[in-house]
Amino acid sequence: MRRFIPTNVDTFLSLIFAVEDSAERYEKELHLLTRDGKPVTVLFIAALTTDRDALDRVACAMIDVTEREQAKEALLAAQVQLARAGRVATVGAVSATIAHEVNQPIGAAVMFAQACIRWLKSETPDIQAAHNAAEKVVQHSMRASQIIQRTREQIKGNQPRPEPVDLKELILEVVGLLEREVASSATRIKSIFAELDHVVLANRVEMQQVVANLVTNAIHAMNETSLERRELKLVTDQVSEETIRLTVRDNGTGIRQDNLAKLFDPFFTTKSEGMGVGLSICKTIVEAHGGSLAARNHPDGGAVFEMILPQAMTSSHEASGIPAV
Numbered sequence: 001m002r003r004f005i006p007t008n009v010d011t012f013l014s015l016i017f018a019v020e021d022s023a024e025r026y027e028k029e030l031h032l033l034t035r036d037g038k039p040v041t042v043l044f045i046a047a048l049t050t051d052r053d054a055l056d057r058v059a060c061a062m063i064d065v066t067e068r069e070q071a072k073e074a075l076l077a078a079q080v081q082l083a084r085a086g087r088v089a090t091v092g093a094v095s096a097t098i099a100h101e102v103n104q105p106i107g108a109a110v111m112f113a114q115a116c117i118r119w120l121k122s123e124t125p126d127i128q129a130a131h132n133a134a135e136k137v138v139q140h141s142m143r144a145s146q147i148i149q150r151t152r153e154q155i156k157g158n159q160p161r162p163e164p165v166d167l168k169e170l171i172l173e174v175v176g177l178l179e180r181e182v183a184s185s186a187t188r189i190k191s192i193f194a195e196l197d198h199v200v201l202a203n204r205v206e207m208q209q210v211v212a213n214l215v216t217n218a219i220h221a222m223n224e225t226s227l228e229r230r231e232l233k234l235v236t237d238q239v240s241e242e243t244i245r246l247t248v249r250d251n252g253t254g255i256r257q258d259n260l261a262k263l264f265d266p267f268f269t270t271k272s273e274g275m276g277v278g279l280s281i282c283k284t285i286v287e288a289h290g291g292s293l294a295a296r297n298h299p300d301g302g303a304v305f306e307m308i309l310p311q312a313m314t315s316s317h318e319a320s321g322i323p324a325v
């Protein structure tokens with residue numbers, strides 16, 4: 001027995017106890033040694049009998065389950081690793097989101113702060129202009145802080161309740177926030193708002209992010225476009241009884257046919273400085289609002305992005321307890 005049973009293992013004892021307890025069957029997973037001393041895990045079964053006189057012979061069976069056990073352990077280790085990888089990926093995605101989304105408002109805040117200093121330092125300081133610039137610094141910094149706050153809430157799993165948001169006002173607000181990018185790229189923005197109820201139930205900061213990403217991408221895509229064609233069209237219309245659409249159309253490079261399917265994949269980018277997270281964030285946000293986001297090329301050149309959102313109908317306001325606006 002010593003040859004097969006590793007020392008300090010209670011195997012032998014437990015078998016003796018089983019016999020002593022008049023058990024009819026003994027079954028245990030055991031760690032044994034093979035003839036050449038290799039440790040194996042076996043499922044050991046002994047058919048015992050309560051008739052003590054018949055105990056001089058018992059039928060035993062042993063199944064080698066070493067590989068199965070090793071596979072189980074490997075699976076467990078793989079699961080632990082996967083969970084860790086998942087957490088790392090989440091942290092990575094969140095950092096990428098924060099880095100991507102916060103870059104714009106922080107850049108704007110720095111620029112307005114520098115402008116403010118210039119107004120104050122000039123020979124005849126322009127207090128009013130400095131004051132306006134300082135207000136812009138506050139506005140953009142608050143936006144950066146809101147984006148971080150919202151992302152933190154999202155990680156914690158706290159989804160804020162959607163509120164009625166007027167999409168038309170929000171679009172104008174975002175165009176205002178992006179005034180620096182719009183002006184420096186000499187882009188003309190043409191907004192055509194249909195006569196319709198633009199109120200959607202949404203998270204304001206998230207919707208701002210979506211529109212800001214679409215507008216920024218369109219501006220980037222028109223880098224090489226001649227100045228007179230550098231126009232960005234923002235159009236709203238009614239799609240069906242309860243859904244509205246925002247179409248963002250540019251006169252840029254358009255999207256290569258083989259890239260169309262990958263456009264919304266996280267980390268897909270064709271830009272040397274790009275991170276490729278903007279559109280994937282947009283799609284996630286829009287779909288979480290019960291809407292859809294799609295891209296295509298315009299037959300006359302340039303790209304078209306279409307966001308469709310359900311309208312916040314008066315009845316749904318009442319149902320959700322949110323006052324109609």
Ligand code: ADP
Nearest residue numbers: 217218221254269270274275276277278279303
């Ligand atoms: P990033 O801007 O960092 O590359 P995005 O997820 O916002 O990340 O965009 C992914 C890719 O989609 C871009 O690299 C570009 O190739 C393409 N794209 C996005 N918007 C447009 C557009 N308006 N026109 C042409 N291509 C676009």
